[in-house]
Amino acid sequence: MGYKTILSILDTQKTAQQVTDFSIALAEQYGSHVIGLHCEAVAGIPMMAPMEMPDPVAVQAMQDLAEKETAKIAEIFSHASQREGISSEWRSIATSVGSTDFLIDSGRCADLLVVAQGDSGALSEGRSEMEAALFESGRPVLLVPYILKTPKPIKRVLIAWNGSREASRATFDALPFLKQAEAVEVFSVVEDHNEKTSKIITAAEIATTLARHGVNITVTQEEKGELAAAAHIENRLSDAGIDLLVMGAYSHKRWWEVLFGGVTRTVLDSMTALTLLSR
Structure with a gap:
């Protein structure tokens, strides 16, 4: 594939x-x-x-x-x-x-x-x-992104996971990259206990599914706290030396301007890694 x-x-x-x-x-x-x-x-x-x-x-x-x-x-x-x-x-x-x-x-x-x-x-x-x-x-x-001038192997991948349709689609659209990567991380940002429980379940399930494809997968979570979700993603990209970010894209059109959902737009404006988006 x-x-x-x-x-x-x-x-x-x-x-x-x-x-x-x-x-x-x-x-x-x-x-x-x-x-x-x-x-x-x-x-x-x-x-x-x-x-x-x-x-x-x-x-x-x-x-x-x-x-x-x-x-x-x-x-x-x-x-x-x-x-x-x-x-x-x-x-x-x-x-x-x-x-x-x-x-x-x-x-x-x-x-x-x-x-x-x-x-x-x-x-x-x-x-x-x-x-x-x-x-x-x-x-x-x-x-x-601007800062990547020369192609390099995609060894480490981060999946920004929130259990949405868009995130699921992006994950499976990225399978060729995921299967060849050395390490793939399913990463979620949670706000409260109920959301944490829900995301733990869905993150674990998507990780199990990817493992069946031969993907070397781990699951991690961060509590949102005072930082925006986009900030947590950006920090994780830097800390883990991520080569590819995989995430769902959310958009709506107002006049001629296309606005992405807050997390997506913020990440795109300051992206440091290749980013695969699907919606």
Whole structure:
């Protein structure tokens, strides 16, 4: 079992090399076919007075810049793929903000999506639309943090477990990683005795199920106390030298901004390890 089709989301030239390198590393590990995908988008059309008509010069300039970036990203992906001799293909589409069907359709036909960590704080409109599309695909998304510039083996994995549907889905979506890891930890943050008892039971059960797959698994818990759940997760990532965090993603859309649940969004803004998300 492995990720045989990887969709590499190359949204900017700044992160294209990083995402390509991580996608290729996974392809070499699992014998995957990698699809490099770039959506060329212009967020708005400049207007000019007095008639508030589209400014053709500005529109053409923006289009030229977008096309140049697309060509550079395509070159980065093509060069790396050919150098490593992996099975690959390139896809690009010119879209306006809100046109996400192409990304969703492509995502739904892949085993795994790989994308760079977004800018922390307020999301841009384009990035928000992209994140919405990624999670509408129904496929696991592997986020690569800023600080990881070079792929390395995934030896230690932390599953952020709360017994939810999303956490369960992320766990099973991560099975190829879990089975090859040296150590996997099911980690829960609990608030009171009733919740603690419930999470002990479900955490133990998911650990037993994973053990049947040959996963080297342990179960740990932390009482929430004065720290937020996200802080406990971040501390555990650092203390245990975690290479991959697995967690459920929770989102809703308000206007054009995509907001994740508090724990998910906080972790994504300050992530230090590869993070696999499913919802």
